[in-house]
Amino acid sequence: MEKTQNNKAWFLVLPVLVLVAFSAILPLMTVVNYAFNDTFGQNEFFWAGLDWFEEMVTSDRLQDALGRQILFSLIILAIEVPLGIFIALNMPKKGFWASFCLVLMALPLLIPFNVVGTIWQIFGRVDIGLLGYTLAAMGIDYNYTNDPLDAWITVVVMDVWHWTSLVALLCYAGLQSIPQAYYQAARIDQATRWSVFRYIELPKMKGVLLIAVLLRFMDSFMIYTEPFVVTGGGPGNSTTFLSIDLAKMATGQFDLGPAAAFSIMYFLVILLISWVFYTVMTNLDREEAH
Amino acid sequence: MSRITLSNLAHSYLANPASDADYALKEMDHVWQDGGAYALLGASGCGKTTLLNIISGLVRPSQGRVLFGDRDVTDAATTERNIAQVFQFPVVYDTMTVRDNLAFPLRNRGMDAAYIARRVGQIAKMIGMEDILSKKARGLTADAKQKISLGRGMVREDVNAILFDEPLTVIDPHMKWELRTQLKDLHREFGHTMIYVTHDQTEALTFAQTVVVMHEGRVVQMGTPEELFETPAHTFVGYFIGSPGMNLFDAEVTGSEAHLQGATVPLDAAYAPTAGRTQIGIRPDYVALSDQGLPVVVKRVEDVGRHRILRAELAGQPLNAILPEGMSLPADPRVTFPAGKINVYVNDWRVQPTAIPGKA
Structure with missing residues (x-):
């Protein structure tokens, strides 16, 4: 049968296009405008070419923030992905406790970012916070406000607490889709627990795991609110990640030109890494099929 | 390889089974001989798969023991x-x-690599997949996938038994026949105990030396195809085996005579007085059509190719008979039942005669 071609359907997406233009494309263009111009207010702009970009690429401050950012994303991925898989594997498969665990796991995901930050900011305080006070009582020298390592640990643990559920829930969904017959066949074939994971569970989880890793990477690479509320980027600059630095530059110092150039590069880097990551993963998948 | 004994076995999927109906498998005692080829035959939902899963250990029975040889494996894991x-x-x-x-x-x-390579080669040849051995096992047809599953089932030489749970359902008819033949060859060659679950009687009768018929969670009969045909132990066996199934008529049996609403049918043996619903059963293949005997009302005649089937009514109860090639229907059709081919059932179970003249 011939497929009917009807291009009029495109008109149906027009409203969305208009909305997106106002909410995303136009603001983005303003940023582009700032990135290539210099301004002293009064709506006067002077062409600056790639100067801001050059300044940003060679800036130590930005390179340091980028380094911290990459380190942070790698650490939380290395913790959250295996931990999420582990939790998903051990969650009850059905009955009351399955629903109970699902709700429990979903709870951190429902809390607004700044509330998460506030929770941990208070939780970790040595004077009134349960965690900080307990650690201090145990004789452990913990203070996230003046020890960079303690600040990092706090921010990482907070992210793990906030987002491991997402990985676990996605993996759980993947696991639930495996027919019982696979486990039975594996028992008949005398497969070990590891083989069951390696040849049955992991392959079936691969699709959702890819999405989980992508989401966690993008989110962690753009993290702003929680560390900002807890540490404010400190002590010193030790937990100043890219977006915190960007906000400081743009709304703190009003260096709009450099900040615009910075954010465009930031955006492109995330886009690039996500694209490379996605392409590599899907290509691996395709190669395996042959 | 070993003999499999099911002792006092029963299973319910409910935690606290109250009545008989709560049991997927009713209490049973059976021995499956080492090296036997068994077919487990029964309608869907009669407990065939449950029984199989209990033997393989995927399901733990709620009561009774499972023995491989002399070893009690009831609590042993599948692996x-x-x-x-x-x-x-x-x-x-x-x-x-x-x-x-x-x-x-x-x-x-943990077999050694050389052995594995050799064995996999043999199995691949058997299922006809030698040329795609190095390909990833994905994007295959259901046929091909099931052949791989079969291959994986047969690859170990030292297994205690090989269980097949309707394995050829998804395979096309031509391949079905071929694979079944290969399974029989495999059995002849290695002598594994094989249990083959099916609801297709042709499949069961061609594969197995012993056919086990299950009905509503019970093993109603374990026997050779011939025994199932000649002396079904339960009316279900009579009805399920054979095409069409056995004719059953409500009757009164006194001594060596059955009374069927006024008509008298002689039996070849004497039976003790019966209590409960009494029926006599005769295979359509043995119903003889002639101009004397019991009058029947002909409904229709079906031509099924090899022979014709007469669908009729005898004393208000349906009767099927197989008409020999070329035989024409008499004007006033009557049937006779050869005495030796009649089985007597009380409450669906076959009863033995008390005395068989000339045979005892």
């Missing part, structure tokens, strides 16, 4: 039982190659 099972729907490990799929059970047992 300890060294048993192969092929399921109704194919299971392949699709990140592995076909070769690795076939080798998987052997590798899990």
